[in-house]
Amino acid sequence: MLRVAREKRKTVFENNVKAYMEEHRLPPSMSWVAKLAIAWRHYSVDIAVQSLAIFTFLLIFLSITWDTSFARILIWSLIVAGVWGVVRFSIRLYKQTAMQKELIIAKDGTLRERSPSNWSLIWRRYKKNKVSLLSGSVVAIVTLIAIIYPILLPFNPVQQVPLFDAWNGGGSIARPNLKYPAGTDILGRDEFSRVLAGSEVSLTVGVFSTVLSVFIGVSLGAIAGYYRGWSEEIIMRITDMFLSLPFLVIAILAVAFIRRGRIAFLKQIPQSMVIILVLGIFGWGGLCRLVTANTKQIYRLDYVNAARVLGASNRRIILLHILPNILAPIIVIATLSVAGGILSEAGLTFLGLGSPTTISWGQMVNEAQTVFRSNPELAFIPGFAIFFVVLAFNLLGDALRDAMDPRLKE
Amino acid sequence: MRSFEEYEVIDTDLFSAWDPNKFPILETKNLKKWFPVAEQSLLYSKTVNFIKAVDGVNLFLNKGETLGLVGESGCGKSTTSKTIIKLEEPTEGSVYFKGIDMFQPMTRVEELAIKRQIQMVFQDPYASLNPRRMVLDIIKEPFDIHFADMPYEEKEARVLEILSKVGLEDYHALRYPHEFSGGQRQRIGIARALAMNPEVILLDEPVSALDVSVQAQILNLLHDLQIDFKLTYMFIAHDLSVIKHVSDRVAVMYLGKIMEMAPTGELFRNTAHPYTIALLSAIPRPDPRIKMDRIILEGDPPSPINTPSGCPFHPRCWKAKEVCSQKQPPLEEVKPNHYVSCWFPEI
Numbered sequence: 055m056l057r058v059a060r061e062k063r064k065t066v067f068e069n070n071v072k073a074y075m076e077e078h079r080l081p082p083s084m085s086w087v088a089k090l091a092i093a094w095r096h097y098s099v100d101i102a103v104q105s106l107a108i109f110t111f112l113l114i115f116l117s118i119t120w121d122t123s124f125a126r127i128l129i130w131s132l133i134v135a136g137v138w139g140v141v142r143f144s145i146r147l148y149k150q151t152a153m154q155k156e157l158i159i160a161k162d163g164t165l166r167e168r169s170p171s172n173w174s175l176i177w178r179r180y181k182k183n184k185v186s187l188l189s190g191s192v193v194a195i196v197t198l199i200a201i202i203y204p205i206l207l208p209f210n211p212v213q214q215v216p217l218f219d220a221w222n223g224g225g226s227i228a229r230p231n232l233k234y235p236a237g238t239d240i241l242g243r244d245e246f247s248r249v250l251a252g253s254e255v256s257l258t259v260g261v262f263s264t265v266l267s268v269f270i271g272v273s274l275g276a277i278a279g280y281y282r283g284w285s286e287e288i289i290m291r292i293t294d295m296f297l298s299l300p301f302l303v304i305a306i307l308a309v310a311f312i313r314r315g316r317i318a319f320l321k322q323i324p325q326s327m328v329i330i331l332v333l334g335i336f337g338w339g340g341l342c343r344l345v346t347a348n349t350k351q352i353y354r355l356d357y358v359n360a361a362r363v364l365g366a367s368n369r370r371i372i373l374l375h376i377l378p379n380i381l382a383p384i385i386v387i388a389t390l391s392v393a394g395g396i397l398s399e400a401g402l403t404f405l406g407l408g409s410p411t412t413i414s415w416g417q418m419v420n421e422a423q424t425v426f427r428s429n430p431e432l433a434f435i436p437g438f439a440i441f442f443v444v445l446a447f448n449l450l451g452d453a454l455r456d457a458m459d460p461r462l463k464e
Numbered sequence: 465m466r467s468f469e470e471y472e473v474i475d476t477d478l479f480s481a482w483d484p485n486k487f488p489i490l491e492t493k494n495l496k497k498w499f500p501v502a503e504q505s506l507l508y509s510k511t512v513n514f515i516k517a518v519d520g521v522n523l524f525l526n527k528g529e530t531l532g533l534v535g536e537s538g539c540g541k542s543t544t545s546k547t548i549i550k551l552e553e554p555t556e557g558s559v560y561f562k563g564i565d566m567f568q569p570m571t572r573v574e575e576l577a578i579k580r581q582i583q584m585v586f587q588d589p590y591a592s593l594n595p596r597r598m599v600l601d602i603i604k605e606p607f608d609i610h611f612a613d614m615p616y617e618e619k620e621a622r623v624l625e626i627l628s629k630v631g632l633e634d635y636h637a638l639r640y641p642h643e644f645s646g647g648q649r650q651r652i653g654i655a656r657a658l659a660m661n662p663e664v665i666l667l668d669e670p671v672s673a674l675d676v677s678v679q680a681q682i683l684n685l686l687h688d689l690q691i692d693f694k695l696t697y698m699f700i701a702h703d704l705s706v707i708k709h710v711s712d713r714v715a716v717m718y719l720g721k722i723m724e725m726a727p728t729g730e731l732f733r734n735t736a737h738p739y740t741i742a743l744l745s746a747i748p749r750p751d752p753r754i755k756m757d758r759i760i761l762e763g764d765p766p767s768p769i770n771t772p773s774g775c776p777f778h779p780r781c782w783k784a785k786e787v788c789s790q791k792q793p794p795l796e797e798v799k800p801n802h803y804v805s806c807w808f809p810e811i
Contacts, residue, residue: 356592360656363549364606365579378596 105135179457186453192446200257203250209234211247211413227429236435239418240425245432248413249439255326255414256443259333260395266334268388271341276372278342279349286346297339305332305398309407325409329402333395341387348380382458386451393447400440415440478577482562488524489696490548490582490664494557495521497540497547501769515768517543519720519776520557522795525664530690530697532711532728534704534743536765540720541700542587545666548698549584561664576610583657587669589649593641599652600637603627606659622659629692630655631685647678651685658689664696672701683710704747708732713801716740719768719776722795726802736798736809739777775807783808 109131180186199206209215215238217225226242228234236245278289312320312328352358353376361371402408403416410417415436422432498514517540525531535541546552548559550566559566561578570578586592593602600623607619624634630651641649650670657665667686671679683706689695701707707714708728715725716739724737735741742759749756761780766772772779778788787807795805 356586356588357594359546359551360584360586360592360653361594361605362551363579363584364656364660365576365609366605367609370609374597375594379594 102135104138105131108134176457180453183453183456185449186457189446189449189453192442193450196253196443196446197257199250200253203254206250207247209244209247211243211251212411214242215244217242227425227432229429230431237429237431239432240421245418245435248418249415249436251413252415252418252436252439253443255412256396256399256440259326259329259399260392260447263330263333263337263395264388264391266330267338267391268341268384270334271338272345272377272384274338275342275345276349276376279346280353280368280372280376282350289342290346293339293342296336297343299336301336301398302401304336305329305402306405306407308332309402313407313409325407325412326399326414329399333398337391337394341384341391344383344387345380348383349376352376352379382454386455386458389447389451389454393444393451396440396444396447478564478574479562482564484527487563489527489562490523490525490698491560492521492523492544492548492557493560495523495544495547495554495559496556497543497552498555513769516720516771517768518547518554519768519771521717521720521722523715523722523725525696525698527663527696528694529712530699530710532707532714533698533700533717534702534707534714535717536702538765538768539717540768541702541717542668544717545584545668545698545700549582549666580610580660581662582664582666583660583662584666584668585650585653585657585670588673589646589653590673592653593649595641597640598637599627599632599639599641602641602652603637603655603659606656610660626655626658629658629689645678646674647681650674650682654682654685654689658693661693662695664698667697667699669700669702671706672703679706686710704744716743719765719771721776722803722805723777724802724804724806725795726799726804730799730802734799734802734811736802736804736811737806738781738783738810741810775805 180190215225215228215234226238226240228238228242230237230245234244234246236249239245239248274289274293278286309325309328309332312323313325315321349372358371358375361375366375399414400416400419403412403414404420406420408414408417408420418436419433419440422429422436426433495518496516497518498516500511501513501515502509503512519540521540521544523531523533523544533541533544543552547554548566554567561582564578566578593599597605600620603623603626604619607614607622611619623637627634627637632648632651632655636644636648641652644652650673654670670686671682674682686697687710690697697710699707699710711728713725713727714731716723716731716737718739724731724735724740726734726736731740732744735744742761745757745759763780766776766779772789774787774789774791775781775784775793778784781788785807791807793805793807795803798804798809798811
């Protein structure tokens with residue numbers, strides 16, 4: 055596959071474009087070093103001014119409430135300003151190259167507009183919908199937080215805060231205040247830091263369980279739909295079996311046996327890993343059915359017949375002709391399945407199957423039950439985090455479905 | 465650019481026994497394709513009957529000619545071509561390409577060697593091109609499959625060459641199928657079939673999905689390509705005027721069997737089979753002064769599940785006698801090169 059991608063890049067048409075650009079004295083294509091040099095020339099002043107502004111802001115507002123050093127604030131403001139400059143420059147470069155890409159040159163020298171690919175058409179339809187843009191950016195931001203949360207944490211999420219504080223108090227079950235924006239939990243740990251850190255487990259469980267179930271479901275479904283006969287019969291009966299298993303019971307049993315059983319080495323497996331495995335191994339049934347039905351539908355079409363007449367191997371037909379054409383429903387189901395994974399993780403840890411050493415939203419809601427009457431915000435804040443992330447993923451799934459299948463809307 | 469033969473990995477011994485002057489390039493012998501009709505229940509499925517789509521077809525194609533295969537809808541023309549090209553497994557009988565049984569067990573190298581020489585153009589130009597692939601990738605695919613070690617630039621140069629041969633421009637290579645008209649798509653399908661420089665091309669109703677003006681363009685293109693590449697065509701159609709225009713010989717099919725096979729002029733002048741006579745009388749004449757004496761056949765064509773005994777045409781034939789319902793007439797050569805399957809042919 056990599057070779058195909060590499061081949062695609064060096065087409066004769068690119069040489070044509072180069073010749074055209076030389077003829078019309080357009081600037082030649084640049085190396086990345088040259089691009090960065092230009093970026094520096096364009097944006098060095100911007101970066102300096104911005105970093106100064108951000109530095110002042112952080113100095114005035116944050117050093118009062120947060121216990122942070124002067125040097126740290128300086129470094130952070132430089133990083134933020136630099137990243138902002140790079141982002142702005144990349145947007146400009148992207149627009150330029152996008153314009154170049156859309157033009158191709160015919161033999162007679164005339165420029166013709168290059169047709170939009172299927173994916174760019176999908177992106178255009180996706181862009182039109184405001185809900186989809188919003189849900190997409192929420193998903194993007196949450197994913198970003200889950201990756202870089204260690205540098206965002208104001209406090210250590212597993213350490214108790216000091217008992218007394220000059221302004222806002224501290225210790226356990228503190229109300230939300232300027233220093234602890236979401237208060238502290240029953241053991242006196244900063245709730246805001248814990249909510250940030252909890253995004254990692256939720257996203258990891260949702261994404262990796264989906265990757266696992268998509269892998270199993272798509273491969274089995276493609277095999278069943280392509281080869282049919284007895285292999286379809288066997289795979290479909292196994293799918294029926296997996297679809298009729300009670301998921302909750304199995305998950306509880308799996309956690310109980312693996313995490314709290316007698317075998318020492320199984321106990322080492324992290325609790326979120328157990329949930330990923332259970333979700334992935336038991337959650338592929340619906341997707342497998344969908345892929346089987348779609349594969350059978352594509353298999354009848356003449357372009358698959360044409361590939362067979364040309365002598366294409368079965369692997370080639372499945373990977374190059376069938377799977378790309380059923381990718382849209384797979385992506386939609388996968389997005390919805392991420393939301394389902396996050397919910398299941400929260401549900402299982404809420405039921406007490408989590409480990410107290412893992413920071414997870416469900417676990418936090420569970421721990422907040424005892425003080426729900428006095429401090430309901432301790433349950434509501436992680437609860438709303440779950441709610442918004444799951445809602446964003448569900449809306450994203452719907453938006454992708456609309457964008458990828460225009461017939462549904464028109 | 466290196467010659468094509470340098471990339472051929474197969475020794476040419478495979479076809480050495482074949483003599484082009486003595487034997488046809490493609491021959492089917494008693495080819496049958498029966499589709500099982502299964503009775504499904506919860507636990508088991510039982511085959512209760514068969515749809516006899518192709519029921520004992522004997523055809524041959526001589527090198528360099530165009531054989532027109534004509535018949536009404538559902539008579540098994542497409543299934544015949546799909547079985548010939550190994551998209552379907554025959555129930556009985558065999559297909560010989562250059563003297564080699566296509567369905568004998570063979571290695572992948574031998575199989576690819578045969579597939580390079582016999583190709584197909586499909587009926588529906590909207591379904592025969594993968595919507596997710598650029599035209600460049602679609603036409604490049606045969607090179608990827610057969611000549612994996614060919615350098616990329618050469619593959620691309622060959623694709624552009626083929627595109628110009630079927631009347632498309634360079635820049636079309638970077639477009640997707642959904643941006644082309646039906647005629648242009650059919651040109652792309654023809655280009656893909658031509659890529660491996662085949663000897664035989666099966667054309668499965670290549671123009672029936674197109675407008676009449678575009679039909680003429682595609683037919684002319686096919687004619688020019690046949691001369692340039694010395695191709696042998698099997699042209700399937702249900703339009704008799706198209707068949708009369710393009711073919712050297714015509715085979716008429718009815719209910720999975722060949723009724724009559726003769727050179728085009730001979731078939732249209734000295735028609736021997738009653739079904740062919742009825743079929744030819746249905747060609748519309750573009751002149752109101754010519755009086756049409758159409759032969760109206762009674763009833764519908766029988767279902768291919770319960771085919772009539774004996775000659776499949778006898779329930780609707782005005783010349784049918786007792787023997788017609790008892791014994792299937794063999795496809796016999798009544799005149800040189802004129803084959804008829806009838807007990808009472810008109811000669």
